[in-house]
Amino acid sequence: MAALAGVWPPGERLGYLDVSMGLFESELIRHADPAGRSLGRFFAEEVAAPLGLDFYIGLPDSVDRDRVAHLHTWTRYEALLHLNTMPPRFVLGLLNPRSLSARAFATPGIREFDDMNREETRTVEMPAANGIGTARAIAALYGCAATGGTEIGLARPVLDSLVNPAAPPARGMRDKVLHVDTRFSLGFMKPFPTFTFGSSDKAFGTPGAGGSFGMADPDAGVGFAYVTNRYGFHLWSDPRELALRQVLFQEILGARSQT
Known part of the structure; x- marks a missing residue:
């Protein structure tokens, strides 16, 4: 990957x-990092531990596998039935x-979403793809960021x-991979006309495959998370x-309508 040239x-x-x-x-x-830690280890020691998060990047042996939900996914060809x-x-x-x-x-090694259920896929560190944890943990992390992030040195x-x-x-906001307009800052998605989230445009977060979503709302001082193990098509x-x-x-916070 380090030797690859950029597409633009x-x-x-x-x-x-x-x-x-x-x-x-x-x-x-x-x-x-002076200790040479990977992102998964850095997250575990510097973020998850101080906040008491039940969330892992690279699932350790200490986590009971019976607690890990099975992902009910779809194939790429099934997406042809959901072009709407x-x-x-x-x-x-x-x-x-x-x-x-x-x-x-x-x-490499992952052909369809269902491969995410394999043990070797759960345990390897793939920081953008296989974070495993609870909705409460995701909301707590975003809530920490929404209120200043002092506990994790933000x-x-x-x-x-x-x-x-x-x-x-x-050359514009049209995403050349997703083929829709998007907004990103430091890897997090920002609100835009077709995806309004949070109480103001200061909010930031990221959707997950199949319908999950987590976000921080600095104006409201709250974190939000929804996770699902049954993949949707949005x-x-x-x-x-x-x-x-x-x-x-x-309805609760009296903020703007969400889209």
Whole structure:
């Protein structure tokens, strides 16, 4: 991966990185950390431990496997039946091994989503793909970030970058992998017209495969998370997740409507 050339110059376009994003981040941490820790170990010691999170990147032997939900997934060809909810060009791209979409989502040893249920896939560190934990843990982490992140040493310049508007690429916000407009800042998604989340545009978070979603809302001072082990066909705002988020932000907090 380190020897690969970029598909476009940095800052020119936007393209969603599936698993490789976490691998890049892990190597940055490993080279910068005096202890040479991987992202999974750094997260366990510097983030999960101080906050008491039941969440792991690389599932340790100490976790009872009976507590780990089985993922009920779908194949890439099944997505053809859901072009009304998934971007058609993205779905077709997943089926073309030479496309940028297929290459961005390609992971050695993983052919379909169901492979995420294998023990070797759960235990290896894939920071962008196989975090395993509870919704309560995800919401607690985002809640910590939403209230300043002092418990985990979140620096003010980093928090400012997360809450500020995403810097637009020079050639527009159309994601060349997902084939829809998106907004990202430091790897986290920011609200945009077709995906309004949180009480203001200071919110940040990220959807997960199949319908999961976690986010921080600095203005409301809350973290939110929804997880599911039965995959849906929405890139974001799965109806199950959206219904819960709407209740929290519009009906309880009196904030803006969620989309």
